[in-house]
Amino acid sequence: MVQDFATLKKIYNAFDPFRPLPAGDPAYVDCQEVRGDNDILVEVGREILLSDRKTCQLYAGHRGAGKSTELLRLQKYLNEQGCFVVYFAADEQDIEPEDAQYTDILLGCTRRLLEALKDNANPEPLVSWLKSRWDDLKDLLPDVSTYL
Numbered sequence: 001m002v003q004d005f006a007t008l009k010k011i012y013n014a015f016d017p018f019r020p021l022p023a024g025d026p027a028y029v030d031c032q033e034v035r036g037d038n039d040i041l042v043e044v045g046r047e048i049l050l051s052d053r054k055t056c057q058l059y060a061g062h063r064g065a066g067k068s069t070e071l072l073r074l075q076k077y078l079n080e081q082g083c084f085v086v087y088f089a090a091d092e093q094d095i096e097p098e099d100a101q102y103t104d105i106l107l108g109c110t111r112r113l114l115e116a117l118k119d120n121a122n123p124e125p126l127v128s129w130l131k132s133r134w135d136d137l138k139d140l141l142p143d144v145s146t147y148l
Helices: 002-014 040-050 067-080 102-117 124-140
Strands: none
Touching: 040 067, 102 124
């Protein structure tokens, strides 16, 4: 009976829907046939790679459907195409799920971007980008002096 429980526990944890598979994991199953004909590498990756303008994509689905796994595949593909991709799963360290504000999202993304780029030899493009984002953020925030 104890052996059966240990085996059941191993099987249960091998299929943890809350842990995305890394790109190239042999456990990955391509569900494109039942999910639809769209391949994230083609549909989203192509738009990111070919567009001359800023792009925004929404990749949605129910919990455990494989969104994070597909995004990790996209990250690997874009890295292979010469892009610098910062992927992170927003967690309580970045965003409080019960009380998320857009500023929390911006700050979480900025923190993760800085962590990913801290060893970059040429920080000027990042510094320029952050300055422009800071100016945008100042325009969105109310005058802080009213709270002092």
